[in-house]
Amino acid sequence: MTVRKKKHNQAVIVFTRIPLPGQTKTRMMPYLDAEQCARLHTNFLKDIAVACRRSAADVFVYYTPERPAGILEEIFEYAKGFEVQKGDDLGQRMYVAIRDILEKGYEKCVLIGTDIPEIQAKYLKEAFAALDHYDVVFGPTADGGYYLTGMKKPLAETFEKQSYGHGSVLENTIASLESKGITAGLITELEDMDTREDLTAYRNRMRTERNLQYTYTGKYLMRTGRISIIIPVYNEEKTVGRLKEQLRGLKNHCEILFVDGGSTDRTLEKLGTEYRVIHAPKGRANQMNAGAKASSGDILFFLHCDSELPLHPLEEIRQVMKDHRVGCFGVAFQSHNFFMFTCRLASNWRAKHRKIMFGDQGIFIDRDLFFEVGMFPDMPIMEDYQFSLSLKKRKEKTGITKHRIYSSDRRFEGGSFKKLAVMAKMHWLRLQYRKHVSAEKIARQYPDIR
Structure with a gap:
């Protein structure tokens, strides 16, 4: 392929697969399907393209499999050339690419993989600077491999008798080079992205490194974090039909699990087969914990059966979770009663300022954090209160959505005096x-209304 006029004395090789469904990021499956894996890799490439463009180096893309480069040419539209990888194994293909580029007259060359969407131009510049002092330079990954290798002349020894995909790749490579009198330097260590756990770690880093939220990869992961809605039910034949209708528009966009605690009415009959139903011993904590264990989501959303969701609940949850590991909806009631309005204000103030959330507010939480904190405590009552206290003790920041979830006021039936009496009793029980x-003694003072 004809090379355009060279502007720099150094070059970056992007060493990649074409992001084709079923042929890239397959270690993410089945957490992601084949199409999602390809889209994820495409976003990695877009972030890497931004870094390369800012690196003060010419860029070449070496790819596999052998077919039209297509999407790669769109992403790396400024690249000097696109070549199919050549060689019998990974090491030989990397060596051939570096040799080819250095033979074009470049003084320095670095080769990077595409599992590191957090790479920035400063790390590429760091590698070029390190080549003033070393024969070979590596960018280490936390798992013992490397995302970058660079050199000033092609050194086949770098790739000889080496296997890849294990935790001693870099250590073995450096030891082999040094035994031959070849000096090797290291630049900044980065995290590669090979597994579901790596994506979870990236999402966590986004909450503290806000710049990641504006990358192609960050935006994609914020849009696609999997949500599991977990609904404990017990004798909810009066409410379950209405909730099913609300969830119908969400079921293709998240996981939905009803957890029955041994209903003796027509709850199960009304649930039918449209949604997944699992069974657990009665008790909201037991049921929610069973649902969490059976779920597969990155975010667990615990929803009461008598709740009414705002228009776009999944988007609201994701918006909060990009900055927090736990959050809830504000609560409201379908009532114009002054005391219910007061209850609404108090509940939302308590969630926002005291970080105390209750179940009727629709608690949602990072999956890993839920299990780290020990799930909901096995208690007949106050499980949500204690759960909030445990999170508060860990100094977890609680987020709250923009729009409200409407909760049933069935526990507050009657006139204003009866409503006030129930609120006072609930405050007294928390005290x-x-x-x-x-909790057992308190539960005896708080009868089941179903």
Whole structure:
């Protein structure tokens, strides 16, 4: 392929697969399907293209399989050339690419893989600078491999008798080079992205490294974090039909699990077969924990059966979770009663400022954090209160959505005096709990209304 006029004395080789479904990022499957894997890799490439463009180096793309480069030419539209990888194994293909580029007259060349979407131009410049002092330079990954290798002349020894995909790749390579009198330097270590756990770690880094939220990879991961809605039910024949209708528009965009605690009415009959139903011993904590264990989502959303969701609940959850590991909806009631309005204000103030969330507010939480904190405590009552206290003790920041979730006021039936009496009793029960009265004793004072 004809090379355009050279502007720099150094070059970057992007060593990649064409992002084809079923042929790239397959270690992410089945967490991601083949199409999602290809889209993820495409976003990696877009971020890498930005870094390369800012690196003060000419860029060449070496790819596999042998077919029209297509999408690569669109992403790396400024690249000097596109070549099919040549060689019998990975090491030989990398060596041939570096040799070819250095033979074009470049003084320095670095080769990078495409599992590192967090690479920036400064790391490429760091590698070029390190080549002033070393024969070979590597960019190490946390798992013991490397995302970058660079040199000033082609050194086949770098790739001889080496296997890849294990935790001693870089260590073995450097030891072999040094035994031959070849000096090797290291630049900044980065995290590669090969597994579901790597994506989870990236999402966590986005919450502290806000610049990642504006990358192609970050935006894609914020849009595609998998949500599991977990709904504990017990004798909910009056409410379950209405909730099913609300969830119908969401079921192709998230996982939905109903967890029945042994209903004796027509709840199961009304649930039918449209949604997945699992069974657990009665008790909201037991049921929600069972649902969490059976789920597959990155974000767990615990929803009461008598709740009414805002228009775009999944988007609202993702918006909060890009900056937090746990959050909830604000709560509201379909009532114009002054005391219910007061209850709404108090509940939302408590969630926002005191970081205390209750179940009727629709708690959602990072999957790993949920299990780290020990799930909901096995208690007959106050499980959500204690759960919030445990998160608060860990100093987890709680986010709250822009729009409200409407909760049933069925526990507050009756006139204003009866509503006020129920609120006062609930406050009194929480006070007793803080004074270490047992949850079993408190539960006896808070009858099941179903």
